[in-house]
Amino acid sequence: MTTATAMGQALAAGDTTSTHLAAVAVDRARQSDSTAVLVTVTAERAGYQAAAADRRRLRGTRRGPLDGVPIAWKDVFDIQGTVTTSGSAGHLHDEPAAVDSRLVRRAHDSGLVTIGKTNLSEFAFSGLGINLHFGTPANPVDPELVPGGSSSGSAVAVARGIVPLAVGTDTSGSVRVPAAYCGIIGYRASPGRYGANDFAPLSSTLDSTGILATSVNDIIALDRIFAPMRRGEHTPRRRFVVPGGEWTEDVTPGIAADFEAALAEIRRAGADIRRRDMVSLSAAQELMDGGGTIVGAEAYRLHRHRLGSGLPIEPATRRRLESNSRTADSIAPVYAGMSALRAEFAAELDGAALLCPTVRHPPPRLADLRDPAGYDSANAATLRTTMVLSYLGTCGITLPVGASAGGPVTGLLLSLPSGRDGDLLAQAEWARHIFVNARTS
Template sequence: MTTATSMTRALAAGDTTSAQLAAAAIDRARQPESTAVLLALTADRARYQAEAADRRRARGAARGDLDGIPIAWKDVFDIQGTVTTAGSASHLHDAPAAVDSHLVRRAHDSGLITLGKTNLSEFAFSGLGVNRYFGTPINPVAPERVPGGSSSGSAVAVARGIVPLAVGTDTSGSVRVPAAYCGIIGYRATPGRYGPNDFAPLSATLDSIGLFATTVDDIIALDRVLAPGEHDDPPRSRRFVIPAGEWTEDLTPEIAADFQAVIAEMRCAETDIRIRSIPSLDTAQKLMDSHGTIVGAEAHRLHRHRLDSTLPIEPATRRRLEDNAHTADSLAPVYAAMRALCADFAAELDGATLLCPTVRHAPPRLSELSDPAHYDNLNASTLRTTMALSYLGACGITLPIRASASRPPSGLLLSRPSGHDAELLAHAAAIGPQRRILTYP
């Protein structure tokens, strides 16, 4: 039982109990190989919630399909009685949260069992998933490589089988990237799909919430819990567009081979796939290359006071904040063009789903990160594709692809315009079970 769906079936059949599922999750979270995955293990809460779920099920009053299923939360969400660190030692002495974030409460009201809070890149401000203070979660499919970030702990918690579901945040790629690097599924919802953000922010303009699982069915099930009433009928047509240019040409040979293999599989199934330029995407990237990024400017505005503080921050975080000290001064054209480019992006896709690799290279080896300049270049290249799509307001889901077991996994990224989440999830569900090239741990 590694998926939420299989756990739900087992609960319904009486083959297990929520208490047993919670106990197994707690045990896996405490294993040595799970070191640095969770920053707070809420074991007592999980046991209490699991026992309550079993009592509800015994009297035929389950709250929904996911009642009694364990879940973990990125440590930017408040969970009552725990300190919200945002992955930074500078928050260690903050007061514990008095109440849960609204999304945590919504999950609890649906019967999900909160196992704890997961590790992340400091302040959610990196795509590599490295945390020097709390430790870097070990990528279970490529232990010598980074897990991806910023939602590293949430991705690893699912990839390692600690929990079947986890929640993260995605500003520039912080769900899609670690999912691709860890060989699982990561979904970035349209910003606001789950209501107003009440987690520790990075960029108010671009922050969104994302979900991790190992099957699309599990993503859809959790999305239905967290976004009730947001579900339309699936689309009748399934058309795909591959963007011409750097999005599919600036790839390492291994990533190119994985992408070409999955596209060939889809074409053999007579899927409608076309290659053409997407001007809005190209323009978005040129704007950011020329003027800087919104996330860089807004992260600096939020955290600049830390540069002169005695509270600890990591060297890589300090470098990124310092590098963006004057980004806001040149960013007006990026903000000004955003709304029109989002509309152009939707018009150019014309009902199709965008297909491209999630990241253009394999997860970097941890041994490559000793040089600060190389570290920063790898971080930027890791986020280049997903950051541009975030700027265009896209929702996106990455599916794992691996043409050869001898190399790390990569991701197939499906993206749709803002608000087209139902179509996106339907397209992902149609692709996932039918493609031999898609692999899961």
């Protein structure tokens, strides 16, 4: 019962109880090696939610296929009675949330059991997942490697089996990157798919919700709860575009080998894969290289008051904010070009999905990031692919693909224009089935 779907089926059959599943999850969350994974463990809430789920099952009134299944939330979502820290010591003494965030309530209404709130990079403003105050969640693949961020705790909680589902946010890659680094599946929904964001923001223009799991079916099941009016059957078109240029060429040899092996599996299964340069992708990257990033400009606008205050702030966060102090003077062309480039990107794909490596290099080693320059360079390189795809408004999902030469599992990223989430999830389900069959045959 490693997946949410399997847990739901076992609960429906009476083979286990939600109370048992919740108790196991809480116990795992409280282990000494989990202290940096979850910022808050909501054991009491989990207990009464699980007991209620068990009563519904006995009455034959289950609220859906995930009723009674454990879930965890990135600590940017409000959970009633807990402090929302956004991964920062500067929020430790804030007032506890008076009510749940809307998606937390929606999950509760469908019977999911909240285990707690997961750790993250401070203010969700880094792709590495390092947190100096709450600790850095240990990458289950290798504790010497970064877990990826900013949704580091959410990815590690799923990869370690504390919960089968976790919710994060993704602005520049904050779900897709840690999922790839931890060897699981990470889905970035189209901005607005679940309504207006009601989590602590980083960039109101680019913020989106994401889901982390080990099964595409689990993500589809939770997506149906979060977006109940968007249900429908989608048939994968099995048409893909592989972009030329830095997105597939500026990668390490191991990443390149894994990517080509994944393409070969997809092609053998009957997919149409075309390689070509994407003008919109190159133009978007050139704009950001010249004018800066929207997330940098908006993060500075949101948090600049902290720089001259006595509020605690991590050195790396301070450096990123200070480096964006002049971005407001150069960012206007980046905003101005966004709408046309998004339309051009959709036209260039012409219904196909974009395929590329999620990250261009393996997870950096923590020991190699002690130097500020090395840290900042690694952070920028880690987010370079996912950041430009966020700017282009894509929904995206990263799937784990085989490890070359004994290295870490890497990610294959499928992306489609905003609003094409149903097609994306159908494509991902098909591709994941292909990869699983290839490994077991």
